[in-house]
Amino acid sequence: MKYKIVGDSCCDFTAEDLKKEYISRVPLILTVGDTDVIDDDTFDQEKYLDMVDRCPECPRSSCPSPENYMQHFEGAENVFVVTLSSKLSGSYNSAMLAKQIYQENHPDVKIHVFDSKSAAAAQHLICERLERYIEQDLDFKTIVEKTEEYVGEIRTLFVLDNLDTMRKNGRITKVKALAANMLNIKPVLHGVDGEIQQLDQARGMNKALNKLLSHIEKEGYDNTKPVRITQCGSMERSKNVRKILMEQFGFTDVKILDANGISSTYESRGGVIVCF
Incomplete structure (x- = not known):
């Protein structure tokens, strides 16, 4: 070959x-509590997310x-x-x-x-x-x-619906996570030189996804390039984002991917990742 x-x-x-x-x-390899999950073609997203929801500890990866x-x-x-x-x-x-x-x-x-x-x-x-x-x-x-x-040209933006993993791994405090959940605040994040940083936030997923799209519009884009969306228990939301990107932004190559194990860990249930 x-x-x-x-x-x-x-x-x-x-x-x-x-x-x-x-x-x-x-x-x-993902470890949830005492259980190892191999992130290969045997990975079951829904089963894994249920395990993560039940475990008080943050999933670990090797x-x-x-x-x-x-x-x-x-x-x-x-x-x-x-x-x-x-x-x-x-x-x-x-x-x-x-x-x-x-x-x-x-x-x-x-x-x-x-x-x-x-x-x-x-x-x-x-x-x-x-x-x-x-x-x-x-x-x-x-x-x-x-x-x-x-x-160096690829941009990554995403919205999290669930902050539990970020709370469990210490990225945010328990108090901040509780306040965000009570107020229904959803963070809009992006990748900056390989690190995750918060870009914006909004109350509710729909408003947060609209903020994500507004940042794409504000920062400029080339709609001849492909867009890939990773969904984690968020197919309908991802389809709505794809529709807007195609109908309002003029992108023609927009595909939705299912999150594998590591992506599911970072994204958590309900999250939407947009890369272009």
Whole structure:
């Protein structure tokens, strides 16, 4: 095989994606209480969210080992790896170590690891862009350069409906989470150089999603580019966002992806992630 695209499981690959011989997913492991959940094709989003809801502790995640990554490098002359933000997980560092070790024994294999500086749908966009460049028969170096440039252009905005995970992992205090839930305040967040920051807030999900859309309009956009939405128990909301992006913003390529395990952990039930 000439090329291979390897993504950690925060990249929300579809079932159709994973049927392609040159696409491979490396699972992270989620731990809810005393239960380990492998973030692979056996992942059940609804069952997982129910487990998280019942557990008083924040879910924990373990990134793939270098050995896990190296297994997915086999059989390819050129390997492109796409990981979630290095500021959110150790997945990127593990993939970099895997590259180093693998190339010591396979010096002719070219490997590049992309730090998505985001997660979920943004990683999917990067993989799609890699596919396009591979189909254009570009050389390895050009693909890396053009894709790294694209990574820097991607914007990620999202709205959380449930703040429990943020409370459990200490990102916000219990008092702040309680006040937000009582007042029905929903945060609008965005990715800034691989980190999550609050951009805005509103009372109620509909108003918060409208704020998200208003920020897209305010900051400017190129509606010829693809948009990917990751939904986590929020399909109807995501469909409404897609409709607005297509009818009012003029985007033509807008697809909704289902959150896998890691994305579900960050997004929580009811959340909507928009990447473009």
